[in-house]
Each structure stands twice: as C-alpha cells, then as structure tokens.
Amino acid sequence: MEALLRPIYQERASDPNTLGIILVEKREEVSPMTDTFDSILFIITSESNQPVYTKHYTYNDKKAALHIFTQKQLRKWLILGTNPKMVDWLINGRVVFDRNEYLEGLKQELYEFPINGRKARMGIEFAKLSRRYLEGKLFFEQLNFLDAYNHIIDSLHHLARLAVFENGMHPEIMVWKQVKQLDPSIYKLYDELISSEESLEKRLELLFLASDFLIHSRTKDGAQHILEVLSLKEFWTIQEIHEQEELKNYSVDLEVFIEFLVDKGFILIEKQPTKSNEIMHRYYKIKA
Structure with a gap:
C-alpha cells in the first residue's frame, strides 16, 4: 500500500513545518500497534493550529490512517506515557522523511533515555x-x-x-x-x-x-x-x-x-x- 500513500506523504514532506514522517506497516493479522489498520502514516510537525489531526483512507480491502502531531504534543505524550504506541512507531516504524535528522535525534534520545x-x-x-x-x-x-x-x-x-x-x-x-x-x-x-x-x-x-x-x-x-x-x-x-x-x-x-x-x-x-x-x-x- 506504500505506493498509494507515497503521493500523500511526499506532499506533506514539502511543507516546511514537517519535521519527519514515519510509515508503520501492520505486522500481524490483528495489530494493536496500528489500531487494526494496514498502514499508519505518522507525521510530526513543528507547529500547527491543531496539535492532533487524523485522516483515514481506504483502497479495496485495505485501510490506512494518517496521524499528524506537533512536536509539542509528541513530547507531552512521551513525558506522561499516555500514548505508548508513539514509542513503538518511533522505534520500529520506517523513516520516509527526516528534516535535518530530527527523527534520528529523537530516536537516539529514546534509546539513551537521559x-x-x-x-x-x-x-x-x-x-x-x-x-x-x-x-x-x-x-x-x-x-x-x-x-x-x-x-x-x-x-x-x-x-x-x-x-x-x-x-x-x-x-x-x-x-x-x-x-x-x-x-x-x-x-x-x-x-x-x-x-x-x-x-x-x-x-x-x-x-x-x-x-x-x-x-x-x-x-x-x-x-x-x-x-x-x-x-x-x-x-x-x-x-x-x-x-x-x-x-x-x-x-x-x-x-x-x-x-x-x-x-x-x-x-x-x-x-x-x-x-x-x-x-x-x-x-x-x-x-x-
């Protein structure tokens, strides 16, 4: 399904507010990691009027979810531990866009856990x-x-x-x-x-x-x-x-x-x- 999603995340990558994009694919038949979706596009932005934005897509019998979060919202979730999926997506998802190695630095921080x-x-x-x-x-x-x-x-x-x-x-x-x-x-x-x-x-x-x-x-x-x-x-x-x-x-x-x-x-x-x-x-x- 990535080929179908590529135009979507390429468009988002051209936005200067976009810091990084991660693609998460379903690993099991019923996957709690992806909220039962076949694919997740996880996009982090520097700022937005909406700290959380979600959109769903479908193609034949497949379904995908787009999640856009501000870096401030992501930090809040990581501090409070209220959204454990974020950790899994950051660590195990595939990076398809990374502005100025933002995601690389974030993943390194997760691994080192200061x-x-x-x-x-x-x-x-x-x-x-x-x-x-x-x-x-x-x-x-x-x-x-x-x-x-x-x-x-x-x-x-x-x-x-x-x-x-x-x-x-x-x-x-x-x-x-x-x-x-x-x-x-x-x-x-x-x-x-x-x-x-x-x-x-x-x-x-x-x-x-x-x-x-x-x-x-x-x-x-x-x-x-x-x-x-x-x-x-x-x-x-x-x-x-x-x-x-x-x-x-x-x-x-x-x-x-x-x-x-x-x-x-x-x-x-x-x-x-x-x-x-x-x-x-x-x-x-x-x-x-």
Whole structure:
C-alpha cells in the first residue's frame, strides 16, 4: 500500500513545518500497534493550529490512517506515557522523511533515555502507582473485592512500567511481554493474580503482602524526582507545589503522592500559626 500513500506523504514532506514522517506497516493479522489498520502514516510537525489531526483512507480491502502531531504534543505524550504506541512507531516504524535528522535525534534520545527524563517519568508513574494501590487496599479492607481487583491490576501495570523505566527503556503497548524478561517477580505477581484458582479474596490478600515489599523497595527511586524539586527551597505550601513547573505533570496524583511520602517519612510536615489559635498552616519539606 506504500505506493498509494507515497503521493500523500511526499506532499506533506514539502511543507516546511514537517519535521519527519514515519510509515508503520501492520505486522500481524490483528495489530494493536496500528489500531487494526494496514498502514499508519505518522507525521510530526513543528507547529500547527491543531496539535492532533487524523485522516483515514481506504483502497479495496485495505485501510490506512494518517496521524499528524506537533512536536509539542509528541513530547507531552512521551513525558506522561499516555500514548505508548508513539514509542513503538518511533522505534520500529520506517523513516520516509527526516528534516535535518530530527527523527534520528529523537530516536537516539529514546534509546539513551537521559537520566533526568527517566527520573521524571518514574516519579509520575510511581505517583499513579501509589494512588491506585492505596485505593485498592482501601476497597479490600471494605470487602469490595471486585473494585480492589480492578485497582490492583492498574497498580501492577504501573509497577510494570516502572520496572521498564528502571532498565533504561520506554514501556511499549505489550508491556507485560517486556516485564516478563526484565523483572520476572512482577510478572509472576500479575500472572498469579489473574490465573490462580484461589478465591479472589485470598489472591488479593497474598498480592498485597507481596506488593508491599516491591513498592517499598522502589519508593526511594520513584520519589527521587519530586524530592529533588522540593529540595530547591526549605518549605512549600501545597499550592506552591502544584504551581511548580516540573511537578505539573503529576496532575491529580500529586497530593496523594505527597501524603504517601509523608507516611513513608520522605517528606516532613512543618506547622505554622494562622490567625486562629486552633488551626495551623501545613507546610512541606524534605527530610534532611
């Protein structure tokens, strides 16, 4: 189908805003990598009025999708990890146009995964993990086992992605295939949760016991980014933490993550007086 798509991407390549074009072909009969399409044209632009633009094409029994993203949108997805297909497309897709080696540099960055970017990604992932894990534990204590199961599955997925980051790699769509090779202990937890013949209550009970250690052992590394940011000054209000540029990507998980780190002793509470004799301001500081 590439011959049919060539005039389309050649036209886009002539646009000075186009930084790179990647062609992704379906590798399996039903491919999650290409959203079931036979071909994907993945185009990155320097700027656009629309950060995301999609168009579909068809020819006989074949179908193709055109996706145009700004480099700013792509960076956001890569930082937040909210679109894992991007990593697969960038690494495994075929480059058909590359202005000033933009894609070459981006792929090299993905392979090298600089430590600063990795720490931020691990922090965001650990924040999501802590929230889902704590909520799952609460549901379990309330005997809401199906809700607990749903949350612990999500928390295991975040734990799996964290393990991939620890190995200097980016999580892909089939993250459990990666984790089976990189960290068999996490894969075993996941496998036992979904395939064990024990009752759901017993499976969850055993998993919480095992997960506590795995999460505790990763807390220092998972919290490294946020603790480094908070070390920039002595005390913080929660509003100042929300407004700190590097921490904005933690989004709705930020306050739960802060409280998790308070509970673990990584962040300390500093009380300051208010106009009332009974209520105190609550400030945060890292443990020296």
